[in-house]
Amino acid sequence: METDQFIRTLAADTAHRAPPVGFVLSLGLIAAAPVSVAIFVLGLGVRPDIMTAMQNPFFDLKFAVALGLAISAIAIGLHLSRPEASLRGWPWLLLIPAGLLVGGIAGEMMMPQRLPMMTRLMGTNSRICLTAIPLMSLPLLAGALVGLRHGAPTRPAITGAIAGLLSAGLSATLYASHCSDDSPLFVATWYTISTGLVAAIGAAVGAKILRF
Amino acid sequence: MRKREDEWTDLMRSAISGDSAAYHRLLKAVTPVLRAAARRGLSRAGQPADQFEDIVQDVLLAVHLKRHTWDVNAPFAPWLFAIARNKLIDSLRRRGRRVFVDIDDFAETLPSQPVAAAPAAGEVALQLESLPPRQREVLQSIAVESVSIKDTAAKLAMSEGAVRVALHRALASLTAKLRGE
Numbered sequence: 250m251e252t253d254q255f256i257r258t259l260a261a262d263t264a265h266r267a268p269p270v271g272f273v274l275s276l277g278l279i280a281a282a283p284v285s286v287a288i289f290v291l292g293l294g295v296r297p298d299i300m301t302a303m304q305n306p307f308f309d310l311k312f313a314v315a316l317g318l319a320i321s322a323i324a325i326g327l328h329l330s331r332p333e334a335s336l337r338g339w340p341w342l343l344l345i346p347a348g349l350l351v352g353g354i355a356g357e358m359m360m361p362q363r364l365p366m367m368t369r370l371m372g373t374n375s376r377i378c379l380t381a382i383p384l385m386s387l388p389l390l391a392g393a394l395v396g397l398r399h400g401a402p403t404r405p406a407i408t409g410a411i412a413g414l415l416s417a418g419l420s421a422t423l424y425a426s427h428c429s430d431d432s433p434l435f436v437a438t439w440y441t442i443s444t445g446l447v448a449a450i451g452a453a454v455g456a457k458i459l460r461f
Numbered sequence: 462m463r464k465r466e467d468e469w470t471d472l473m474r475s476a477i478s479g480d481s482a483a484y485h486r487l488l489k490a491v492t493p494v495l496r497a498a499a500r501r502g503l504s505r506a507g508q509p510a511d512q513f514e515d516i517v518q519d520v521l522l523a524v525h526l527k528r529h530t531w532d533v534n535a536p537f538a539p540w541l542f543a544i545a546r547n548k549l550i551d552s553l554r555r556r557g558r559r560v561f562v563d564i565d566d567f568a569e570t571l572p573s574q575p576v577a578a579a580p581a582a583g584e585v586a587l588q589l590e591s592l593p594p595r596q597r598e599v600l601q602s603i604a605v606e607s608v609s610i611k612d613t614a615a616k617l618a619m620s621e622g623a624v625r626v627a628l629h630r631a632l633a634s635l636t637a638k639l640r641g642e
Contacts, residue, residue: 258600258628
């Protein structure tokens with residue numbers, strides 16, 4: 250086909266309007282959320298002493314860290330869905346959740362503790378944490394990838410990894426209300442490993458499906 | 462250079478708000494630049510440079526289908542060149558080369574020598590054949606026979622809306638096919 254004809258054809262399709270990437274990403278996450286919540290409700294549930302736990306600032310910190318990660322990753326993901334996006338500056342957003350966590354660890358260090366550091370780090374729930382966070386994040390990861398695919402990311406693997414962070418952040422927010430380990434040391438270790446795993450899956454899948 | 466790019470940005474803004482004449486002018490205006498860049502990229506990668514028209518059409522299609530990712534408050538040229546660069550790398554990769562394309566390939570291309578259209582761009586025409594019949598008829602009518610949407614609708618006994626939908630679907634599925642999916 251001649252390029253002139255082709256251009257005329259594209260111009261004939263001007264009326265078609267695609268929704269913005271943010272909208273499609275929201276739809277993807279909203280569609281996936283019930284699946285993750287169902288896994289949570291059926292498999293885990295909220296911890297029984299949640300009312301007392303909420304008095305503990307380290308319990309609340311888990312939500313701040315997880316949500317902070319999810320929100321930063323959403324912002325970075327939307328940025329990377331534009332083809333000309335540069336990486337400069339944006340990854341610093343991830344320092345928000347990391348900084349909260351470091352602050353939490355420092356805070357805990359300054360308080361008198363009943364349990365030794367290693368015991369707090371190992372916790373009681375690490376295996377469930379390593380399974381539940383990735384498992385609940387998979388539907389959200391799929392939703393996030395569908396949303397970002399609507400964009401035009403020129404760094405598919407990195408964008409996929411960000412989709413992984415985003416979904417792990419949301420999934421960890423759910424998981425935090427089940428998890429009885431509140432030490433920031435536990436969060437920094439096991440939540441981070443789980444999140445890294447999901448990010449790696451996101452990068453591998455993203456490298457394949459986020460090309461345009 | 463700056464003036465030209467500002468003009469592109471203005472045209473794209475009009476295009477996004479539905480002005481198809483502005484859109485047509487914009488695509489016409491960027492095509493020679495894309496052509497020069499594609500040809501240079503191919504020859505730099507040691508590939509036969511005569512396939513550049515396929516890359517140009519590939520870029521134009523991506524520009525069209527991803528134009529919602531352009532921020533109307535941002536300049537158009539960096540967005541365009543990012544897409545073109547991505548498509549060039551992609552197409553060289555599909556030809557089995559691992560190449561790094563310099564962004565400068567796109568920045569300073571125009572004034573040197575305008576590149577004429579290559580005689581045939583085979584890929585798009587080839588994939589046309591494998592579309593579902595309705596989409597193919599619509600694309601055939603509008604692209605090859607230059608019939609307007611309105612007249613195409615009359616000719617194929619479809620509503621104008623249905624013609625628009627079929628046209629858009631045909632263009633969208635061309636991308637998947639060109640990528641060999």
